[in-house]
Amino acid sequence: MGGLEVRWPKYQPMESTLRLVGSKIKWRPAQRHLVQLVIATGGLLLTVWLYLNLAPALPSSSYSSSSPSIMDQAIQKHNQTQCIDFDPAPVSEKLHSTIKLEKHTYNNEDISEFVCSIMNHDMNLTAKLDCSAFIDSRYGHLRPSPSASPPIQYYFALDLYQAMHIILPLMGTIIETMRYLGPEYCALSIVEGRSTDGTYAILAGLKTELAAMGVPYFLSRSYLDPKASGENRITALSHLRNLALEPLIEEGKKKNGRLSANPTILFINDxxxxxxxxxxxxxxxxxxxxxxxxxxxxxxxxxxxxxxxxxxxxxxxxxxxxxxxxxxxxxxxxxxxxxxxxxxxxxxxxxxxxxxxxxxxxxxxxxxxxxxxxxxxxxxxxxxxxxxxxxxxxxxxxxxxxxxxxxxxxxxxxxxxxxxxxxxxxxxxxxxxxxxxxxxxxxxxxxxxxxxxxxxxxxxxxxxxxxxx
Incomplete structure (x- = not known):
C-alpha cells in the first residue's frame, strides 16, 4: 500500500549576510558612505523580492505553534481559479456519451474540464435530478458563526474506486454543500484506490480549486483490494475507512489543532x-x-x-x-x-x-x-x-x-x-x-x-x- 498526502511545506525564512572583505583597503568618508548606501539599498530590494515571491508559500495557520497544524499544512490558499464562468453542459454530455464504454481515456484538457464542471456543477445536467433550487432556512443553524480563526466543524470522508461515472454529481454536491456551510469550516479527506478510469487525476486536479475555497484537502492512494483473492473484505474496508479518518484523528491529538469542540464526520459512499x-x-x-x-x-x-x-x-x-x-x-x-x-x-x-x-x-x-x-x-x-x-x-x-x-x-x-x-x-x-x-x-x-x-x-x-x- 502506498499513500500520498496533500501537504504544503513549512516555509523557512531565508537569511542573507552581505559582507565587505578587504580590511586593508582604506576608504575616504564619501566613498564609505556611498558603499554603505549601496549595500543598504541592495538589502532592502532583496527583502522586498523575498516577500513578494515567497510569502504566498506560508501556511495559513490561525495558531502560533512550533509545529504547524496538519489542517494548515494541507492547504495553501489561492485567490484565483481557472473555473470562473465555466459551462459544464458540454462535459456532462460527453460523460453520458462515454459512460457505457468499457475503456475511455481522458487527456489533461478533459481532466481540467471535469474539475471545472465539478466546481460549477448542475445536477439537472449530470444526473437529471430535481434537487431543490435553493437550500431551505431549515439548515441555517448548521452554519457556524463567523470567526477570526475558523475551526473545522465538518470533516467529509470518502473512499473511492473507479468513480468517474458519478464523480460530477458526487463531488459537485459536496462542493455545493461546503459552500453553504462555509468552506473555512470544512475539511475533505479522500482515499482513492487503484482506479484506472481517471478518478485520481480529477481528484488531484481539485487541489487548487479547494485551496482557493480555503478547504483543507487530504488525498491519498491505497492499492488494497477488498475483493482480492484471500483478502478479508471487511478487514480491508475497515482499513480504508480508518485511513480516510487519519488526518482528523492526528489533528484531534494536537493541543492547538484547528478542530472545533464538537466536529462531525460525514462519510459518503460513491x-x-x-x-x-x-x-x-x-x-x-x-x-x-x-x-x-x-x-x-x-x-x-x-x-x-x-x-x-x-x-x-x-x-x-x-x-x-x-x-x-x-x-x-x-x-x-x-x-x-x-x-x-x-x-x-x-x-x-x-x-x-x-x-x-x-x-x-x-x-x-x-x-x-x-x-x-x-x-x-x-x-x-x-x-x-x-x-x-x-x-x-x-x-x-x-x-x-x-x-x-x-x-x-x-x-x-x-x-x-x-x-x-x-x-x-x-x-x-x-x-x-x-x-x-x-x-x-x-x-x-x-x-x-x-x-x-x-x-x-x-x-x-x-x-x-x-x-x-
Whole structure:
C-alpha cells in the first residue's frame, strides 16, 4: 500500500549576510558612505523580492505553534481559479456519451474540464435530478458563526474506486454543500484506490480549486483490494475507512489543532445525491443529539433497500425480512416486527435503529478522536458482520446508541437508480415540507438500551440471533 498526502511545506525564512572583505583597503568618508548606501539599498530590494515571491508559500495557520497544524499544512490558499464562468453542459454530455464504454481515456484538457464542471456543477445536467433550487432556512443553524480563526466543524470522508461515472454529481454536491456551510469550516479527506478510469487525476486536479475555497484537502492512494483473492473484505474496508479518518484523528491529538469542540464526520459512499440530503442528515444529528445518522440507499426502481446486510432495527432484526433462500420479496414490509418504527416509517419520520449505513452517514467525531471506536472487522468467535454493524455494536457498548435512520434522505449508486429512488421515495424538501410531516412528532424518544438480541447474518441464507454488545 502506498499513500500520498496533500501537504504544503513549512516555509523557512531565508537569511542573507552581505559582507565587505578587504580590511586593508582604506576608504575616504564619501566613498564609505556611498558603499554603505549601496549595500543598504541592495538589502532592502532583496527583502522586498523575498516577500513578494515567497510569502504566498506560508501556511495559513490561525495558531502560533512550533509545529504547524496538519489542517494548515494541507492547504495553501489561492485567490484565483481557472473555473470562473465555466459551462459544464458540454462535459456532462460527453460523460453520458462515454459512460457505457468499457475503456475511455481522458487527456489533461478533459481532466481540467471535469474539475471545472465539478466546481460549477448542475445536477439537472449530470444526473437529471430535481434537487431543490435553493437550500431551505431549515439548515441555517448548521452554519457556524463567523470567526477570526475558523475551526473545522465538518470533516467529509470518502473512499473511492473507479468513480468517474458519478464523480460530477458526487463531488459537485459536496462542493455545493461546503459552500453553504462555509468552506473555512470544512475539511475533505479522500482515499482513492487503484482506479484506472481517471478518478485520481480529477481528484488531484481539485487541489487548487479547494485551496482557493480555503478547504483543507487530504488525498491519498491505497492499492488494497477488498475483493482480492484471500483478502478479508471487511478487514480491508475497515482499513480504508480508518485511513480516510487519519488526518482528523492526528489533528484531534494536537493541543492547538484547528478542530472545533464538537466536529462531525460525514462519510459518503460513491452515490448520487442532492445537497439537501447531506444537510438533512446533519440537521437530524444536531436536532436529535444523535451519535450517528444514516441515509436510505435503494436498488433499481427504488424497490428494495440496498444496505439490508448491515442494518438492524430496534427489534434487532433486519429492516425487512430476507427469507432463508435469500429472496427479497418482502422488501415493501419495512420494520415489519417493530410497530413504533413501522409507524414512523409510514410518516417518513426519523427512526432509532440498532445499526445502519444507507450509503451516507454523519458521525460524532469525538469517539474516534478519543480512540473509543474505530472501523473494524469481526473478532474471533464474534458474528461475522460488516464494519457498520461492528461500529454500531461498539457505540452501544460505550452508551452511545443514539443511531438514527432518516427516511427523507434517499440515495442510490447510479443515475437511473437515484432518479427512481427520488421519484418513488421522495426528495427531502418535499417530504419535510409536506403538511403531514409533523415537527412535533419528528423528535425521537431515545431508547437507551439495545435490543435483547440482534440478527446475525454472515450471508442472507444463514441467519441466527446473537448478543447485541
Amino acid at each position: 452515490i448520487v445525491l442532492c445537497p439537501e440530503d447531506i444537510l438533512e442528515l446533519l440537521h437530524q444529528r444536531v436536532l436529535q443529539s444523535a451519535t450517528m445518522t444514516c441515509a436510505f440507499d435503494w436498488n433499481a426502481n427504488g424497490g428494495s433497500f440496498y444496505d439490508s446486510w448491515v442494518s438492524r432495527s430496534m427489534s434487532g432484526n433486519l429492516f425487512f425480512e430476507v427469507t432463508h433462500d435469500s429472496q427479497h420479496w418482502l422488501a415493501d414490509d419495512m420494520f415489519f416486527d417493530h410497530p413504533d418504527s413501522a409507524s414512523r416509517w409510514d410518516h417518513s419520520l426519523p427512526i432509532q435503529v440498532y445499526s445502519c449505513w444507507g450509503g451516507m452517514v454523519t458521525l460524532d467525531a469525538a469517539p474516534f478522536i478519543e480512540g473509543k471506536v474505530r472501523f473494524r472487522s469481526s473478532e474471533k468467535d464474534e458474528c461475522y458482520m460488516g464494519e457498520p454493524m461492528t461500529l454500531a455494536k461498539d457505540l452501544w457498548r460505550q452508551g452511545l446508541g443514539k443511531v438514527l435512520a432518516v427516511p427523507s434522505v434517499n440515495v442510490a449508486y447510479e443515475y437511473d437508480r437515484a432518479r427512481d429512488a427520488k421519484d418513488k421515495r421522495g426528495y427531502v424538501d418535499k417530504i419535510v415540507g409536506h403538511t403531514q410531516y409533523s415537527k412535533e412528532e419528528e423528535m425521537v424518544k431515545w431508547q437507551k438500551t439495545p435490543p435483547p438480541q440482534v440478527k446475525c447474518m454472515p450471508v442472507f441464507g444463514r441467519q441466527w440471533w446473537t448478543t447485541p454488545v
